[in-house]
Amino acid sequence: MSNIKKRLSAERRFKFYGQVGVFLSLLFVSLLIIKIFSTGSGAFFRTTIETDIFFDPELMNVDQNSSDKEISRASFEKLADGVIDFNFKNLSEDEFIKIREMYTRRFDYQLRDYFLKNKEVINNTVTLEISASSDLDQIVKGNYPRNVPESQRKINDYQLTILDELTSKEKIGSTFNFWFFTNGDSRDPETAGILGAIMGSLYALMICLVFSFPIGLFASVYLEEFTKPGKMTDLIEVNINNLAAVPSIVFGLLGLGMLIGVFNMPFQVPLVGGLTLGFMTLPTIIIACRSSLRAVPPSIRHGALALGATKVQTTFHHVVPLALPGTLTGTIIGMAQALGETAPLLMVGMVAFVMEIPGGPLDPATGLPSQIYLWSESAERGFIEKTSAGIMLLLLFLIVMNLAAILIRRKVEVKW
């Protein structure tokens, strides 16, 4: 009785420590999220300049009868230049260059893409929202300060004057940046997209899954259900547990040394990246599978065996289906881990500037985390928000995958 107060206050104290711990971790997580969102949300919008465009047949190598292929190959540089002349009269050469710099470098592509869809516009004038250059975009978004000496600015005073003039005419607009989701990487922040990296990661994950899930499942089924406990299984168990803790860069080295070095597989492709990630996830999957197999009550095995089922029948009719939720959860978490892994990709060359969107696991590609890493290394201010946006996307994928793991577990889990 005498120490009841002491014990109760100890309990309250402990509860308080716990609450502080939870509060602090929530604080840090929300700081991270806020920071990333505030930096990255800009990447989803792109500044545009409302521009009148006269599709002058003289400035174009094609006409409305040209085939799509011809149009795709044709240069729209001259038309782009013409458009600037058309919108801004009487420019000096210097002024022309400055104004051209205010537009994206892919001005001509934007014109070509529009013409491809609307061939009848030839000889007509239309008003289009043309993407601004990343530097102008950053000024408009307020990421670049205007009140610093001209020499320290990427946008000089003349361009600022033009910008203000355009702003007053309400020609500066903002549009959702689809390019971020549909383009591959680019040197220009305004056109750089993440699709290439997503596809690269997707192919790599697919390879990883196809490689490591069956191997992991069968290995764990064999270890858990068919081997006799002994020194050999203990040794294997210890090694698997150790492998799960091995730094991922070591697996990267394995991929580099074995797949590329010995088997002469191509550098920089998702196939190799996926296999390397597969090596890395294999122990995780095996551990998850084994523990979920172990969680299947022995009474189920006995029930089936007592009916005269063979060991394989018992395992695959009863044990594996019951262990599947745990197995899938483990696999998805392993996959999520693989998705976020950069080091192995680094070693097999999946950290590179790849403009093309990979069409298959044998095309050169980069991964989502390595793309983020690449962008974070870039000098242009425009890539900073891309980096954060990339992280947001990566987090989103991870959340979706973990959510899927939970849902699958809920859905498939059987009570007994």
Next chain:
Amino acid sequence: MPHTDKNYENQINSINEKLVKMGSILEQQFSDALKVVASRDQNLANTVIEKDSLINQLNHEISDLVFQIIAMRQPMADDLRFLFCSIKIIRDLERIGDHLTTVAKKGYRVSTNIPDQLIEKLEILGGKASLMTHDALNCLFDRKIADADKIAERDHVIDELHASFIKDVLSYMKEHDDFIPDSLALIQISKGIERIGDYVTNIMEEVHFLIEGKYNNS
């Protein structure tokens, strides 16, 4: 080996103790009743009659206990046999008590003019029956199957003595018709003692069952 459950053990033991008590009261009653027959002592006769209520009370106490144990403990094997036999034995013991009451009641009223030979014969019969009862009660606690069977055999002797005593009383009655009521009392006493012999035999049969798990059919 005692029961793991101390309460159970105590319950069984208390039945045993009550049986012992019942037996010892009966033995006392028996010897008193025979003394009554010899001395026509009315006070002693009254003690015998009063003690019968003690026997009845013990009978009920044991019945209740056995009933409880059967309901609560589902006895098995030797416990079951013991309880089953107890129920039957106390009934026999209670009847023996009743007969002893009769012996005492009739005993002190018998005229002192009855010839001593008859009373002596009756005493011999009573002594045999009393000894048989004594041995039977010992056997109930020693549980030796050979003893039980032997004691049961002794009922023949009682029966013969009873038959011969009846014959003597009848011939005495023929000659002395003014002693008919006393003679009838003597017959009733003898008959009571003879019945006691039968009950003792029954008890021995129960003891046989208690030990063997089956009745002696020979």
Next chain:
Amino acid sequence: MVNIISTKNVNVHYGDKQAINNISLDFMKNKVTALIGPSGCGKSTFLRCLNRMNDVIEICKVEGQIYMNDTDIYSNEIEVEHLREKIGMVFQKPNPFPKSIFDNVAYGPRIHGFTDKKNEMDEIVVTALKKAGLFEEVKDRLDDLGTSLSGGQQQRLCIARAIAVKPEVILMDEPCSALDPIATSIIEELITELKESYTIIIVTHSMQQAARVSDKTAFFHLGNLIEEGDTTKIFTKPDNQKTNDYITGRFG
């Protein structure tokens, strides 16, 4: 009376520990035999020898002869799967598969390839459920999970599952220890009905249950067979003092 299973000098070791000590015991056809004894006396181990469930345990070594219908069940020619088709088993805790009631019962016949036809399988399942006294309760929900039933129903489902493969012998390892008294008495009644067509060997901790359902009782103690005989005899006048002491609650 015919012995369906007879065992001679059976010894079982778990590693260095001897669990069963030279037991010879015969089981009569169409009788219920109860194995009783205190915990750890080897009765369950012995039961598991009869359908070779001990094979599952690596360190368990069984010696001696166990014959079923004059065939040595431990000989190399016997497939253990075939043996278990002939000798079914019901466990202590109801362990229906987390599948539908129908699939639970149909599983055995399916793996043994009894039939491919849907209607024949229906017939097998319904018959087994009826024999296990469960059909009336579940006929409208054969697609429900077997695990959704109550404990007693689950255990009867397990019995139906065992019956469905048409065994000759059913081993029951404390089948009622997880059930309430009503469910227990339903199972006990079922056991009495089932002995018409099957030989039942039941391990039980409940002496009353052994007394109620069995024809023959065998008492095990410390891996030894102390006494066996007619249940009425064992429970009224056992020959062995140990048996008497155990069933009257003097040890164990």
